[in-house]
Amino acid sequence: MRALLIPLAFAGLCNAAQAGAISSDYTDLDSKKDCVTYAQAEEGEGDWAGLTCSGYRGYPVLIAYDDARESLFYGFPSSDMTTVWESFVGFNSAGPRLEWRIETNGDRAVPFAVIHRRSISNPEDESKSTEVLVVAKVSQPEKYDGCTVGLVLATGNPAANDEARKLADEKARTFACGKDMRVTVGDVPAFGRVDN
Numbered sequence: 001m002r003a004l005l006i007p008l009a010f011a012g013l014c015n016a017a018q019a020g021a022i023s024s025d026y027t028d029l030d031s032k033k034d035c036v037t038y039a040q041a042e043e044g045e046g047d048w049a050g051l052t053c054s055g056y057r058g059y060p061v062l063i064a065y066d067d068a069r070e071s072l073f074y075g076f077p078s079s080d081m082t083t084v085w086e087s088f089v090g091f092n093s094a095g096p097r098l099e100w101r102i103e104t105n106g107d108r109a110v111p112f113a114v115i116h117r118r119s120i121s122n123p124e125d126e127s128k129s130t131e132v133l134v135v136a137k138v139s140q141p142e143k144y145d146g147c148t149v150g151l152v153l154a155t156g157n158p159a160a161n162d163e164a165r166k167l168a169d170e171k172a173r174t175f176a177c178g179k180d181m182r183v184t185v186g187d188v189p190a191f192g193r194v195d196n
Contacts, residue, residue: 024101031063046066050064101169133160148191150167151191
């Protein structure tokens with residue numbers, strides 16, 4: 001029995017050693033300073049724009065803006081810059097600070113998730129908004145697989161940041177965009193996805 005346990009324990013230690021250390025890094029997002037507009041509505045076409053912004057160490061952030069709603073994509077898009085539209089139904093805007101969850105193995109640090117605060121308007125009372133932490137999978141080069149993994153209600157929730165980090169660390173790396181169901185923590189405003 002003991003002879004069997006030793007190899008199993010050793011295998012467990014090897015697997016633990018292969019898992020990288022997870023940490024956070026933060027970047028700012030100011031659409032006027034950190035972004036370049038690559039597409040924009042002409043006069044009479046409505047109010048929409050596509051922006052690409054600096055993110056974490058070469059990983060971009062793309063913002064698709066349409067009628068006071070924003071869809072954000074973190075990481076590398078396909079070659080035609082196409083990403084899915086994911087946003088709240090109500091008017092919303094992205095916060096100025098992003099938390100990147102990073103897995104480090106030796107000299108290699110890869111951001112696998114982003115936690116980004118969003119503010120969603122209340123159609124019944126414009127003076128009140130709801131804050132939600134969006135947890136998103138970061139799209140890696142040549143994989144183009146990025147999407148929203150989960151939504152964590154931040155308004156009135158002092159544990160929101162910890163819950164969002166736990167969700168990112170446990171779900172983002174293996175999340176299958178377009179197949180797996182988003183996780184929702186709390187009563188968050190309506191959120192939708194439209195595949196292009």
